[in-house]
Amino acid sequence: MKNVFRQGPITSEFIGNSIHKHQSKTSIGAHNIFLGQVRADQIEDKQVTAIEYSAYEEMANKKFHEIREAAFEKFELTCSHIYHSIGKVGVGEICLFVFVSAPHRKVVFEAIEYLVERIKKEAPIFGKEVFEDETHVWKVNN
Amino acid sequence: MTINILYFGLVAEAIQCSQEKLVFNNTTSVKEIKKILVDKHNVLEKLSYQIAVDQKLASDNQILTTASEIAILPPFSGG
Numbered sequence: 001m002k003n004v005f006r007q008g009p010i011t012s013e014f015i016g017n018s019i020h021k022h023q024s025k026t027s028i029g030a031h032n033i034f035l036g037q038v039r040a041d042q043i044e045d046k047q048v049t050a051i052e053y054s055a056y057e058e059m060a061n062k063k064f065h066e067i068r069e070a071a072f073e074k075f076e077l078t079c080s081h082i083y084h085s086i087g088k089v090g091v092g093e094i095c096l097f098v099f100v101s102a103p104h105r106k107v108v109f110e111a112i113e114y115l116v117e118r119i120k121k122e123a124p125i126f127g128k129e130v131f132e133d134e135t136h137v138w139k140v141n142n
Numbered sequence: 143m144t145i146n147i148l149y150f151g152l153v154a155e156a157i158q159c160s161q162e163k164l165v166f167n168n169t170t171s172v173k174e175i176k177k178i179l180v181d182k183h184n185v186l187e188k189l190s191y192q193i194a195v196d197q198k199l200a201s202d203n204q205i206l207t208t209a210s211e212i213a214i215l216p217p218f219s220g221g
Binding site for chain 1: 148150151152155194197198213215216217218219220221
């Protein structure tokens with residue numbers, strides 16, 4: 001089972017390298033990327049400085065595998081990759097990287113939305129929003 | 143049977159425990175386990191959570207037949 005989790009933020013170097021790796025796959029004509037970034041939310045009168053992620057990793061990896069398989073069945077994709085942070089990710093840093101590739105453009109728009117929505121809803125990942133004074137609240141996805 | 147129970151996120155923080163082993167009857171349902179857990183950790187009554195059995199979300203009437211792994215999962219907030 002592929003491990004989608006990466007310790008800390010997902011760097012722009014990592015994202016750039018992922019794109020570069022696909023340039024040898026010349027049947028691809030379209031990529032689409034979703035990047036989730038940690039927002040400096042104001043909650044009551046405190047500002048979020050980071051999100052600390054924990055997860056039920058074994059179940060989450062199985063779920064990510066299942067979601068990717070379903071996307072391959074539903075859309076004509078060449079590749080699909082998911083990476084999610086574990087541990088602390090500061091505001092402005094990337095915590096989710098979803099990358100799909102296909103011969104033609106239309107499916108990549110639909111596929112990325114499908115993947116991101118299912119990840120948000122079904123992956124057992126828990127984000128703790130940490131404030132400047134080290135207190136925290138637990139985030140809940142809508 | 144002895145079952146390993148994992149707690150995550152807000153739930154683990156509230157009960158100050160991330161893992162424990164508990165002994166149940168061989169024909170215990172998820173619903174019965176919920177009751178046993180609430181009796182042990184009263185704060186669970188006020189929290190929102192789902193139960194996964196062997197890494198799949200379980201319904202209340204699912205019966206645990208073998209030594210399964212149970213996880214108590216608060217609302218998800220990935221991405």
